[in-house]
Amino acid sequence: MPNSAPLLPASLTIDNITSNVHAINSTCTSPRLKFLLERLVTHLHDFTRETRLSTSEWTSAIQFLTAVGQICSPVRQEFILLSDILGLSLLVDSIDHPKPAASTEGTVLGPFHTHDAPTYAANGATISHDEDGEPMLVACTVRDTRGNPIPGVKVDVWETDSKGFYDVQHADRAGPDGRAVVASDEHGEFHFKAIVPVPYPIPNDGPVGQLLEKLGRHPYRPSHFHFMFEKAGFDPLITALYVRGSPYERSDAVFGVKESLIVDLGLWGCGGVERYGVGRETKLMKYDFVLVGRRRSGVEASEGGGGAGGHEGEGEAEGIMVVDGMLVPDVD
Amino acid sequence: MPNSAPLLPASLTIDNITSNVHAINSTCTSPRLKFLLERLVTHLHDFTRETRLSTSEWTSAIQFLTAVGQICSPVRQEFILLSDILGLSLLVDSIDHPKPAASTEGTVLGPFHTHDAPTYAANGATISHDEDGEPMLVACTVRDTRGNPIPGVKVDVWETDSKGFYDVQHADRAGPDGRAVVASDEHGEFHFKAIVPVPYPIPNDGPVGQLLEKLGRHPYRPSHFHFMFEKAGFDPLITALYVRGSPYERSDAVFGVKESLIVDLGLWGCGGVERYGVGRETKLMKYDFVLVGRRRSGVEASEGGGGAGGHEGEGEAEGIMVVDGMLVPDVD
Numbered sequence: 001m002p003n004s005a006p007l008l009p010a011s012l013t014i015d016n017i018t019s020n021v022h023a024i025n026s027t028c029t030s031p032r033l034k035f036l037l038e039r040l041v042t043h044l045h046d047f048t049r050e051t052r053l054s055t056s057e058w059t060s061a062i063q064f065l066t067a068v069g070q071i072c073s074p075v076r077q078e079f080i081l082l083s084d085i086l087g088l089s090l091l092v093d094s095i096d097h098p099k100p101a102a103s104t105e106g107t108v109l110g111p112f113h114t115h116d117a118p119t120y121a122a123n124g125a126t127i128s129h130d131e132d133g134e135p136m137l138v139a140c141t142v143r144d145t146r147g148n149p150i151p152g153v154k155v156d157v158w159e160t161d162s163k164g165f166y167d168v169q170h171a172d173r174a175g176p177d178g179r180a181v182v183a184s185d186e187h188g189e190f191h192f193k194a195i196v197p198v199p200y201p202i203p204n205d206g207p208v209g210q211l212l213e214k215l216g217r218h219p220y221r222p223s224h225f226h227f228m229f230e231k232a233g234f235d236p237l238i239t240a241l242y243v244r245g246s247p248y249e250r251s252d253a254v255f256g257v258k259e260s261l262i263v264d265l266g267l268w269g270c271g272g273v274e275r276y277g278v279g280r281e282t283k284l285m286k287y288d289f290v291l292v293g294r295r296r297s298g299v300e301a302s303e304g305g306g307g308a309g310g311h312e313g314e315g316e317a318e319g320i321m322v323v324d325g326m327l328v329p330d331v332d
Numbered sequence: 333m334p335n336s337a338p339l340l341p342a343s344l345t346i347d348n349i350t351s352n353v354h355a356i357n358s359t360c361t362s363p364r365l366k367f368l369l370e371r372l373v374t375h376l377h378d379f380t381r382e383t384r385l386s387t388s389e390w391t392s393a394i395q396f397l398t399a400v401g402q403i404c405s406p407v408r409q410e411f412i413l414l415s416d417i418l419g420l421s422l423l424v425d426s427i428d429h430p431k432p433a434a435s436t437e438g439t440v441l442g443p444f445h446t447h448d449a450p451t452y453a454a455n456g457a458t459i460s461h462d463e464d465g466e467p468m469l470v471a472c473t474v475r476d477t478r479g480n481p482i483p484g485v486k487v488d489v490w491e492t493d494s495k496g497f498y499d500v501q502h503a504d505r506a507g508p509d510g511r512a513v514v515a516s517d518e519h520g521e522f523h524f525k526a527i528v529p530v531p532y533p534i535p536n537d538g539p540v541g542q543l544l545e546k547l548g549r550h551p552y553r554p555s556h557f558h559f560m561f562e563k564a565g566f567d568p569l570i571t572a573l574y575v576r577g578s579p580y581e582r583s584d585a586v587f588g589v590k591e592s593l594i595v596d597l598g599l600w601g602c603g604g605v606e607r608y609g610v611g612r613e614t615k616l617m618k619y620d621f622v623l624v625g626r627r628r629s630g631v632e633a634s635e636g637g638g639g640a641g642g643h644e645g646e647g648e649a650e651g652i653m654v655v656d657g658m659l660v661p662d663v664d
Contacts, residue, residue, distance in 0.1 A: 007582040010591035011437075012419070014426045017587060021419035024583065027548035037547065039383050041418055043375040048423050051371050055428040058421075062411045069401005069411075079394045079401075086373055087344070087353035089390075091380050094346045096387040105343075215369065216359035250339040251356065255349065259342035 018045040067207040075168040077111040081208045084108055084254035085217075097235060102145045103290040106239045108256040110226065111203075112166040113158060117179040124276065126193040127180040133162040133195025136265070136283040137276055140191070142184045142229065143290050149188025150291060156181050156228035157192070164200030191276060196265065196283050197223045199247050202254065212253065219253050222246035225285060234291040241287055263287060350377040399539040407500040409443040413540045416440055416586035417549075429567060434477045435622040438571045440588040442558065443535075444498040445490060449511040456608065458525040459512040465494040465527025468597070468615040469608055472523070474516045474561065475622050481520025482623060488513050488560035489524070496532030523608060528597065528615050529555040531579050534586065544585065551585050554578035557617060566623040573619055595619055 028034040089108045158179035201219040223246035229237040338355045360366040421440045490511035533551040555578040561569040
């Protein structure tokens with residue numbers, strides 16, 4: 001043999017192919033990748049056997065995945081969309097970011113986050129310039145699970161315009177709008193001027209939209225506002241707030257709604273004129289976010305200064321160990 | 333609610349997401365698609381829970397699949413390659429084309445079949461024009477499972493050049509070479525002049541090649557020659573013949589080798605000069621192919637004239653029924 005690959009049997013069959021793919025992959029030196037591939041191949045093959053997948057269905061799947069890949073661009077991620085509508089994104093986030101009861105839950109990132117949002121160091125910025133939008137003040141706090149305010153948290157926020165489109169969905173996009181990077185102040189507070197988000201269909205002119213149609217599903221998301229929190233020493237939080245009573249609140253195409261993230265939009269009234277300089281008809285989105293100190297096990301690291309390297313000290317669940325920062329089964 | 337979608341619970345969690353994705357997909361009117369999606373989502377979610385897939389691993393997977401899609405072109409199908417190296421292509425073919433013991437086994441199509449091969453109506457054509465290739469005569473028969481010759485079978489054939497590349501892999505490809513469409517004659521025979529195939533790496537300059545490298549796997553296929561048979565009334569056969577003793581015979585990167593498809597290359601000697609007009613040093617690839625009459629159950633339809641519509645009369649395996657030409661479980 002020209003190399004040390006494990007030898008396959010003389011013939012591969014429906015019954016022996018799976019174990020032999022495992023055997024060929026067994027030379028992989030990364031225990032985590034080997035484990036992932038072994039489980040992936042097992043599920044993929046079991047699915048194929050259980051469904052007696054036909055060649056024409058396989059061909060359709062190849063064509064579908066190719067179309068999903070080919071429509072991706074710097075401003076469109078159709079594979080994330082596919083993951084979203086299959087409930088996979090929600091599941092991965094739930095697994096990877098378990099939250100102690102007192103902390104804010106995460107939800108799907110979605111495909112519309114960008115890295116070119118303007119940064120506003122001070123509170124009070126106007127982040128949406130859509131004149132047709134209904135004015136809304138977002139005024140929130142960020143605290144740790146003990147209730148202490150966290151200053152200096154980087155807060156990435158983004159929302160649709162009044163027609164239900166993100167800036168990147170406009171072919172003539174001149175620059176970012178409806179998005180910003182703000183920061184919590186010394187009291188753990190941040191506020192900015194935006195517009196009331198509206199329900200919208202996820203991009204449904206591509207292969208994922210075609211799949212939804214074949215499944216008899218609508219492509220809509222209820223009204224929501226995206227938030228992403230980042231600060232050394234804390235578990236990053238990707239989440240969103242949902243407007244109570246929005247259509248599609250109970251049939252979100254990407255399974256992102258969580259009860260704890262649904263908010264009532266209030267009116268600030270006269271107080272807003274004085275404190276935030278907004279009109280009395282301005283809607284208010286208010287929320288107290290709670291971040292978790294950086295330890296996967298849910299036990300917070302000391303939040304003074306040394307928390308950033310917390311991954312090294314990750315707790316280990318039963319039957320699982322950490323190698324190179326990855327969870328692997330400890331049977332290997 | 334703006335439509336009749338099933339209602340989701342107020343919060344989706346690790347434990348209830350799967351059944352709720354099924355519920356949302358339950359409005360699908362195609363029982364087969366509904367069944368496929370249900371099994372797919374179940375396996376995808378089980379995989380994710382079992383491996384406790386992290387967000388960064390999910391991101392890597394999204395990036396990998398996107399790269400696989402984006403490198404696809406009219407002459408490169410990286411998703412087929414991915415399916416091949418995971419043993420999926422072999423498995424689907426084995427499931428979809430069960431062969432009675434007496435018939436020829438199928439194997440992977442691979443990514444190099446094209447639709448522009450020249451057609452040669454008469455036997456004896458030269459299909460490879462690579463002067464560095466070692467001359468080889470391919471002389472075969474096609475019969476049904478009762479041993480009767482089958483005339484007029486369309487036989488698509490393709491192979492590498494002497495360097496291990498298919499014509500489509502050359503950036504300066506002027507037209508097809510090393511490929512042809514021939515036909516069996518009134519005796520069920522076909523023969524043509526080619527070259528001895530050589531081992532070669534599957535295209536490994538893309539994401540699938542990178543995955544193989546991470547897995548510690550080589551990208552090579554043993555020497556082989558592709559055949560695809562088509563005639564109304566018979567199950568189409570996609571297969572290949574493998575040259576015995578070729579390197580990688582027992583570690584084929586795409587799991588395509590089957591014992592019944594491995595052949596010894598003989599020398600035709602003097603007989604070849606008279607019968608086929610080839611030199612006595614010309615290698616001979618000889619094989620008797622056996623096609624199955626068109627009934628999935630393996631019971632051949634009458635092979636006179638009425639076999640072409642055979643899909644309507646497909647046999648039904650236990651627990652499985654046929655709806656719109658698709659196999660679905662009869663529990664639905």
